[in-house]
Amino acid sequence: MAVYTQVSAEALSAFLARYDAGQLISAKGIAEGVENSNYLVDTTTARFILTLYEKRVAAGDLPFFLALLDHLAAKGLPVPPAIKDRQGVEIQELAGRPACLIQFLTGVSLSHPTPAQALAAAEAMGAMHRAVADFPLNRANSMGHASWRPLFEQCGRDLDRIEPGLHDAMGEALDAVLDGWDAQALDACVIHADLFPDNVLVLGDRVTGLIDFYFACTDYRVYDLAVMHSAWSFDASGETYAPAIGAALVEGYERHFPLTGQDRAAFARLAMGACLRFALSRAWDWLNTPADALVTRKDPLAYWRRYIAYRDGKAGL
Numbered sequence: 001m002a003v004y005t006q007v008s009a010e011a012l013s014a015f016l017a018r019y020d021a022g023q024l025i026s027a028k029g030i031a032e033g034v035e036n037s038n039y040l041v042d043t044t045t046a047r048f049i050l051t052l053y054e055k056r057v058a059a060g061d062l063p064f065f066l067a068l069l070d071h072l073a074a075k076g077l078p079v080p081p082a083i084k085d086r087q088g089v090e091i092q093e094l095a096g097r098p099a100c101l102i103q104f105l106t107g108v109s110l111s112h113p114t115p116a117q118a119l120a121a122a123e124a125m126g127a128m129h130r131a132v133a134d135f136p137l138n139r140a141n142s143m144g145h146a147s148w149r150p151l152f153e154q155c156g157r158d159l160d161r162i163e164p165g166l167h168d169a170m171g172e173a174l175d176a177v178l179d180g181w182d183a184q185a186l187d188a189c190v191i192h193a194d195l196f197p198d199n200v201l202v203l204g205d206r207v208t209g210l211i212d213f214y215f216a217c218t219d220y221r222v223y224d225l226a227v228m229h230s231a232w233s234f235d236a237s238g239e240t241y242a243p244a245i246g247a248a249l250v251e252g253y254e255r256h257f258p259l260t261g262q263d264r265a266a267f268a269r270l271a272m273g274a275c276l277r278f279a280l281s282r283a284w285d286w287l288n289t290p291a292d293a294l295v296t297r298k299d300p301l302a303y304w305r306r307y308i309a310y311r312d313g314k315a316g317l
């Protein structure tokens with residue numbers, strides 16, 4: 001369960017008093033997610049999400065994320081902007097953490113997407129990439145390719161505790177994927193970088209929310225599609241590839257950005273890179289989260305298996 005920071009009713013009532021947001025009725029910790037602490041907050045006037053930012057979100061990056069959400073919301077994308085208090089302040093401090101009160105969006109977090117939902121979500125990602133064309137800010141990708149080897153080295157030989165031989169196999173994978181990564185002549189823009197099914201809200205086949213922009217950054221545009229492809233087109237164990245979902249993602253995305261020959265040629269490497277990014281962040285968390293923590297650790301091997309599928313041409317475009 002992703003509630004790392006507990007908030008008392010008194011502290012939350014005092015926090016809400018800064019806003020025109022009614023009186024506190026209830027606040028429930030949200031089980032989903034691994035990065036931040038999230039509460040569903042009901043007041044006498046509305047429902048909100050309260051997010052307290054934890055380990056991987058630097059407070060100094062919050063103005064970028066919130067400006068991006070405001071920009072996308074102003075263009076009609078279904079993203080949840082932060083609420084401003086009476087003084088116009090969006091970023092507060094609560095229980096010792098940076099905190100924001102966020103607009104609640106209706107819809108259901110996806111766990112087992114259908115091809116129609118995949119198509120709609122990838123189309124929404126394409127619309128997002130269009131909408132950032134005049135967004136003036138940039139943010140380096142803190143979980144981008146330059147961070148993978150340092151993270152691998154921090155995990156070190158402990159990787160072999162996850163699976164014997166994993167350390168050397170991942171080392172070889174990094175050598176192969178990183179060689180020439182920088183030299184790829186691909187478009188870059190602000191991307192979501194973590195658009196997993198659980199970060200898309202839907203009602204039926206309609207996308208009602210794109211959420212969790214806290215890895216958003218400037219990187220190769222098609223890398224965002226590759227992240228999405230790796231997250232959506234496999235079962236949870238990473239063993240079974242679902243080509244119909246993969247094809248639906250590409251079809252949806254191409255409604256905004258038809259893939260060029262260069263995009264297609266780069267795709268397998270981008271997807272392998274995405275797999276290493278998530279295998280490594282999961283491995284780090286796996287090795288450093290106590291087994292009795294109130295958060296469900298995500299399986300790094302489920303991402304390592306995806307890497308092998310892309311490498312061996314068993315998944316892809």
Ligand SMILES: Nc1ncnc2c1ncn2[C@@H]1O[C@H](COP(=O)(O)OP(=O)(O)OP(=O)(O)O)[C@@H](O)[C@H]1O
Pocket residue numbers: 002030032033034035036037038049080102103104105106109194198199209211212214
């Ligand atoms: N604005 C919102 N409106 C409605 N529900 C939301 C909103 N923001 C978050 N949620 C709910 O809270 C859950 C957790 O949120 P979120 O994915 O942002 O957490 P996280 O810890 O950052 O997750 P992750 O592990 O994906 O990085 C979501 O799956 C969704 O159900």
Ligand SMILES: N[C@@H](CCO)C(=O)O
Pocket residue numbers: 034035194196278281282298
């Ligand atoms: N979406 C990521 C968590 C955020 O880094 C994962 O499933 O590993």
